[in-house]
Amino acid sequence: RKEVEQDPGPFNVPEGATVAFNCTYSNSASQSFFWYRQDCRKEPKLLMSVYSSGNEDGRFTAQLNRASQYISLLIRDSKLSDSATYLCAVRTSGTYKYIFGTGTRLKVLA
Amino acid sequence: DVKVTQSSRYLVKRTGEKVFLECVQDMDHENMFWYRQDPGLGLRLIYFSYDVKMKEKGDIPEGYSVSREKKERFSLILESASTNQTSMYLCASSLKGNGYTFGSGTRLTVV
Numbered sequence: 001r002k003e004v005e006q007d008p009g010p011f012n013v014p015e016g017a018t019v020a021f022n023c024t025y026s027n028s029a030s031q032s033f034f035w036y037r038q039d040c041r042k043e044p045k046l047l048m049s050v051y052s053s054g055n056e057d058g059r060f061t062a063q064l065n066r067a068s069q070y071i072s073l074l075i076r077d078s079k080l081s082d083s084a085t086y087l088c089a090v091r092t093s094g095t096y097k098y099i100f101g102t103g104t105r106l107k108v109l110a
Numbered sequence: 111d112v113k114v115t116q117s118s119r120y121l122v123k124r125t126g127e128k129v130f131l132e133c134v135q136d137m138d139h140e141n142m143f144w145y146r147q148d149p150g151l152g153l154r155l156i157y158f159s160y161d162v163k164m165k166e167k168g169d170i171p172e173g174y175s176v177s178r179e180k181k182e183r184f185s186l187i188l189e190s191a192s193t194n195q196t197s198m199y200l201c202a203s204s205l206k207g208n209g210y211t212f213g214s215g216t217r218l219t220v221v
Contacts, residue, residue, distance in 0.1 A: 043212040096206060102150065
């Protein structure tokens with residue numbers, strides 16, 4: 001089993017839709033979690049961190065479920081510009097390195 | 111904003127050449143990382159460094175080495191380039207356990 005897993009998609013959704021992605025992790029000692037956005041042929045860019053209590057940034061909501069060992073990203077009112085690949089990143093306590101999922105591709109359709 | 115600069119956006123090298131990929135960050139971050147990204151395999155950690163002159167192997171260090179002589183600079187070296195090292199190489203830096211800032215990447219083709 002991979003340490004960090006994501007559904008590769010693509011998720012094809014119409015503009016204005018709500019879409020959610022999950023990312024599962026296998027190490028229960030995982031401590032820090034982030035979501036990144038990566039546009040085609042570009043570098044990943046930090047989208048948001050994921051806190052235990054859940055956090056929101058505009059149309060984006062990130063949540064952590066420690067019991068089931070997954071994090072989620074919810075995008076409301078999808079825009080064409082949200083089309084990208086979304087990567088999750090997980091860090092285990094005692095290290096500063098992150099393990100990345102392979103990403104979930106989102107296509108928002110007009 | 112932190113800036114992570116990679117010296118080349120595109121490189122084409124011949125099999126057997128020694129290749130240097132340079133990465134410089136401007137925010138005094140202790141941690142620096144080299145990843146490669148391949149379709150279907152995602153980001154895989156090659157080497158990382160938590161301090162000057164310090165280096166640690168990541169998940170796929172074979173065929174690579176690194177150098178960190180100054181805090182702001184982390185170099186990746188392909189000792190003898192091979193075609194299976196054709197990939198997108200991404201450098202990243204971070205402050206302690208915070209999220210990464212990535213450079214814009216170097217797309218290396220080995221022919």
